[in-house]
Amino acid sequence: MTLPKNFVPLAAAAVVVLALAVGGGFWWIDKQRHEGTDNAFVQADKVTVAPQVDGYIAEVLVEDNSPVTAGQVVARIDPAPFRARLAQAEANAQALQAAVRGVDDRARLEQAMIAQKAAGLASASAQADLAAAELERYGHLATQGWVSPQRAQTARAAATQASAGVAEARAGLEAERRAAESLGSTRAQTLAQAQAALATVEQARIDLDRTEIRAPASGVVGARSVRPGQYVRPGSALMSVVPLGEAYVVANFKETQVARLRIGQPVTITADAFGKRKIKGRIESFAPATGSEFALIPVENAVGNFTKIAQRLPVKIAVDADSPLAGALRPGLSVKVKVDVTADTGPSFAEAQAPRRHAQQGQARQEP
Structure with missing residues (x-):
C-alpha cells in the first residue's frame, strides 16, 4: 500500500491544527478563569532613618x-555638646528656682515688716490720742488761768507732732503693703522664667537622648x-529599614481587566528570582486613580491628536504569610500575577468605593 505524495504534509498540518485547537481551548478556558499581568512589582513600606539633631x-x-x-x-x-547644653540649662533652671525662693523669702519678710508697721501705726495712734487729750485738758486750764500759755503751746505742738507721726506710720504701712503686692507679680514673672528654664532642660535632655x-x-x-x-x-x-516580612505586590492591570477583579480573590505570584515556585496572595485594595495620574507630569489628553491607550490601575495584593517564600520577597522585584476571577469574594472594582461614598453622603446629611 502506497501513501499519497501529500500525506506527510497533510498529516503535519492536521497535527498542527489539532495542537492549535487544543492549545487555543486551554488558553480560552484559562482566560475565562484568570486575569493576569507581568506588570507587577514587589513593594514594602520602607522607612528612612534620619537624625533629629545635628x-x-x-x-x-x-x-x-x-x-x-x-x-x-x-x-x-x-x-559632648549636648551634655554641656544640658548642664547649662540645669544650672540656669536652678538659679531661677533659687530666685523664686528668694522672692518667697522677701514676701515673708514683707509680711513681718507689715506687722511691724501696723504695730507702729497703732502706737502712733495711741500717742496721738494721748496728745489730743493733753491738749484739751491744758487748753481748759489755760483759759481759767491755772497754767501758763507756754504750757498750752507745748501741748498743742505735741498733739501736732503725734498726728504727723500717725500719718507717717500709716504711709509706711501702705508702702510695705504695696511692696508686698509688687512681690506677687515679681514672683509670677520669676516662676514663669523658671518654668521656661525647666522646659529648656527637658528639651536639652531630649536632644541628648536623640x-x-x-x-x-x-x-x-x-x-x-x-x-x-x-x-x-x-x-x-x-539609611533605610525595609520590613521584608511585610512586603506586598502592586500589579498594574489594564482598565479592560479590572471589571472582573474583586477584593479577596486568590492570586498566584511567580517571580523570576524563585524560578517556577509559586507564592499565594489575595487582592487587598484598588488604587484611587490610574498610575498616570500620579506621574510628575500627568498626560494632557485635551491637546493634539488623541489616541486611546488602555490605562493601568494599580492593585494592591497582600502576600499570604504562610507562603514559604513570603519573607524572601525583596522590594523592586518584578513578578507575574494571576488572579482567579471565578472566586466570588468581596466587592468588585465598581463596588469597592460605593460603601465609602454612601457613608460620606450619610455623614454629610447628619451634619447641620
Whole structure:
C-alpha cells in the first residue's frame, strides 16, 4: 500500500491544527478563569532613618543588609555638646528656682515688716490720742488761768507732732503693703522664667537622648550612607529599614481587566528570582486613580491628536504569610500575577468605593 505524495504534509498540518485547537481551548478556558499581568512589582513600606539633631557621627553600629529591631540603636552622634547644653540649662533652671525662693523669702519678710508697721501705726495712734487729750485738758486750764500759755503751746505742738507721726506710720504701712503686692507679680514673672528654664532642660535632655539614632521599625538595613565622622543634619537620610516580612505586590492591570477583579480573590505570584515556585496572595485594595495620574507630569489628553491607550490601575495584593517564600520577597522585584476571577469574594472594582461614598453622603446629611 502506497501513501499519497501529500500525506506527510497533510498529516503535519492536521497535527498542527489539532495542537492549535487544543492549545487555543486551554488558553480560552484559562482566560475565562484568570486575569493576569507581568506588570507587577514587589513593594514594602520602607522607612528612612534620619537624625533629629545635628552633629558629628561618633559610631555606626550596623552594617549593610543587617537585620535590626524596632528601637535598636543604629548610630550615635557625639553627645559632648549636648551634655554641656544640658548642664547649662540645669544650672540656669536652678538659679531661677533659687530666685523664686528668694522672692518667697522677701514676701515673708514683707509680711513681718507689715506687722511691724501696723504695730507702729497703732502706737502712733495711741500717742496721738494721748496728745489730743493733753491738749484739751491744758487748753481748759489755760483759759481759767491755772497754767501758763507756754504750757498750752507745748501741748498743742505735741498733739501736732503725734498726728504727723500717725500719718507717717500709716504711709509706711501702705508702702510695705504695696511692696508686698509688687512681690506677687515679681514672683509670677520669676516662676514663669523658671518654668521656661525647666522646659529648656527637658528639651536639652531630649536632644541628648536623640544623639542615639534608633531604628523606627524592624527590618533589614539598606542604602546605608552614614559613616563615622560624618556631619549630619536633621532630616538627612542615613539609611533605610525595609520590613521584608511585610512586603506586598502592586500589579498594574489594564482598565479592560479590572471589571472582573474583586477584593479577596486568590492570586498566584511567580517571580523570576524563585524560578517556577509559586507564592499565594489575595487582592487587598484598588488604587484611587490610574498610575498616570500620579506621574510628575500627568498626560494632557485635551491637546493634539488623541489616541486611546488602555490605562493601568494599580492593585494592591497582600502576600499570604504562610507562603514559604513570603519573607524572601525583596522590594523592586518584578513578578507575574494571576488572579482567579471565578472566586466570588468581596466587592468588585465598581463596588469597592460605593460603601465609602454612601457613608460620606450619610455623614454629610447628619451634619447641620
